[in-house]
Amino acid sequence: MKQQYKRGYILSVAILSFLILDINAQNKDSLSIKGFKELSNLFHKHKKDSLLSLSIAKIYLQKAKSKKDTIKMAKGFHYLSIVNKSNDSLFLGYNDSIIESTKLVKTEFFPVTAYFNKGDYFYKNRLFYKSLENYLLAVKSTSNEKYSNIIKHRLGLLKSRYNKNKEYLMLLKEVYSYNKRNNYEKEYVDYHLSILFALSDAYLRNKKNDSARYFCSIGYAKSIENNRKLFKNYFRLEKGVIEFWDKNYKTAIDSINLAIPEIIKAKDLANLSYANFYLGKSFDKLNNEKKALSYFEKVDSIYFLSKDIHPDLREGYEFVIKYYREKDNPEKELVYVRKLLDLDQYFSKNYKSITNYFNKEYDTPKLLFKQKEIVKSLKKENTLQGWLLLFSIILVFSAIFFGVYNFKKRKVYKKRFQEILKETKKDKLRTTKKDKREKEKELALPQKKIDEILQKLKSFEEGKRYLEQDITLNSLAKSLETNTSYxxxxxxxxxxxxxxxxxxxxxxxxxxxxxxxxKTYRKYTVKALAHEVGFKNAESFSKAFYNLKGIKPSYFIKELNKG
Known part of the structure; x- marks a missing residue:
């Protein structure tokens, strides 16, 4: 009875699976006959359904490719980037494909959207110099005032991190004026409040405290008017910072402390760090060093959790080092010396051109370390000169060697490229013919089975099923109704x-x-080409291409474009 039930269950599952596959196939067929506008509407309607939206995006892109419509192709890549937002590699790859394919055919929407998406991605991942590069490219690639305005806001926030305060203020004033002209304060309340917050900060950084206070008070009133509790407390924080710079230290502490609970509830570590930093500075001005120390150490604890810190806040580490030095606590001093060195490495990596940012009150541990190194180097000057001479000789010979090597390599590559061009389809993968008895003997398989597998492999090749991703020996054997060994x-x-x-x-x-x-394929990135033919990433595709042809795909495309 159990066995009969089991067989019935397996049969039911098999029938259900067949029906699902059949329905999916029908859905795919029904989508493929729809036009671009219908597919676009369907994509936006079913955005939350990742599988369906992925199918729609793929069909949209396939249609665009078949019609060789560059703008529609860019839109297809855009849809695929939306579906793959959580996959960093695919998200960046599809946006790169948009940029590459619309280099010569710019529209209101492309390639600005791709640069903007990349800018946001790098900002989120705290690679600010890359974020800045992409936002600047986004501005250059569009004449649309609305897009330019949104990008200017992002650029302004980045400029503040690079201490470019005049540029920060100029950008935020432009953004604010545009929003006022277009009545965005009513249509996009949160966006408008974030502009007011940034504008107040920009005025403050340019030492225009009265203007900063004016826009802060407008933001505070608008937050209450629109029932935006979190923004209300952001403006409380901003008011506290303004009070600090107006030397009203106790008022600054009261305002910042009122703001903190809501900021903690929002899990906004960046502004929480900022709040603690200004509490530390305020207590320092009131000559309460212990209180100041506790808040600056909180800033470090938040940095440990968030792995991000505004360059302004570096000053707090200098206070802590100085405090422990004066208290003759070398162990604690060493801890924060190392933390500051790590922090400077973080700034160097994520900002790159920020070296002239800091106004240091005293010699930083890095400079002290450098001074010690200079003293040591003076003692070793003669030895160093000898090493420098030897190093120079090695460099010269290395340059000659690599020059000759690269020249030979280019010649070899050129020859291989010409050989690939001369190849015809007949030269490609062939099936070797063998004597019937010899085959059966060597393979230990009946001829009928061999012929059957060969015929199915032929169908597999002709149907281009090898372009599918995730094909394994096991999955192919199953689909050909044989086993992996055969x-x-x-x-x-x-x-x-x-x-x-x-x-x-x-x-x-x-x-x-x-x-x-x-020629359309030549506009693709190597990453996009890899995905087209079933490889999971650009590296495995390039390696396979090189192993088979002896040149990289990027070189092959470059040489094709020359012709």
Whole structure:
């Protein structure tokens, strides 16, 4: 009875799976006959359904490619980037493809959106110099005032991190004026409040305290009027900072302390860090060193959690080092010396051109360390000169060696490129013919089974199923209704390749033909080409291409474009 039930259950599951597959196939067919506008509407309607929106985006892109419509292709890449927002590699790859494909055909929407998306991605990941690069490219690539305005806001926030305060204020004033003209304060309340907060901060950084206070009070009133509790407390924090710079230290402490509970509730570590920093500075001005120390140490604790800190807050570490030095506590001093060195490395990595930012009150540990190194280096001057001479000689010979090596390598690459161009489809992967008895004997398989597998492999190749991702020996054996041992033997014997090399060869030969015939593919990034032919990433694609053809795909495309 149990066995009968089990068989019935398995049969039910099999029927259900077949029906689901059939429905999915029907859905795909029904989508493929729809026009671009319908597909766009469907994509936006089903954004939350990741599988359906992915199918729609892929079909949209396929249609665009078949019609060789660059703008529609860019839109397809944009939809795919939205679906793959959580996958860093794919998200950046699709935005790169938008940029590459619209270099010569700019629109109101492209490539500005791709640069903006990349700018936001790098900002979120605290790679500010990369974020800045992409926002600047976004501004250059659009004439749309609305897009420019949003990007200017982002640029302004970045300028504050780079201590470019005049530029910060200029950008925020432009953004504020545009928002007022277009009545955004009513249409986009939160966005307008964030502009007021940034504008007040920009005036304060330019030592225009009265203007900072004016816009802060407007923001505070608007927050209450629109029932925005968090923004109300952001403006309380800003008021506290303004009071500090107006030397009203006790009022500053009261205002900041009122703001902190709501900022903690919002888990806004950046502004919480800022609040503690100004509490520390206020208590320092009131000559309460212990209180000041506790708040500056809180700033460090928040940095440990968030892995991000505004460059303004570096000053707090100098206070802590100085405090422990004066209290003759070398262990604690050393702890914060090391933390400050780590912090400077963080700034160097994430900001790059920030070295002239800081106005240091005293020699930083880095400079002290450098001074010691200079003293040591003077003692070793003679030895150093000898080493420098030897190093120079090595550099000269290395330059000659690499020059010759690169010249030879270019010649070899050029020859290989010409050989690939001369290849025809007949030269590609062939099935080796063997004597019937010899085959059966070597493979230990009946001829009927061999012929059956070969025929199915032929269908697999003709149907270009090798372009699908995640194909394994096991999955292919199942789809060909054989086992991995038989399939592996036949491929090894007739194709003279291992399974992975067989799959890679089919994919590489396919993309080479496409690149020769279809100029659109030459605009793709290497990453986008890799995904087109079933590779998971650009590295594995480039390696497979090089192993098969002896040159990199980027070189092959560059040489094709020359022709």
């Amino acid at each position: 399939l592996s033997k036949v491929i090894n014997y007739y194709k003279k390749l291992s399974f992975s090399n067989y799959l890679n060869t089919l994919r590489i030969e396919y993309i080479i033909e496409e690149l020769k015939e279809n």
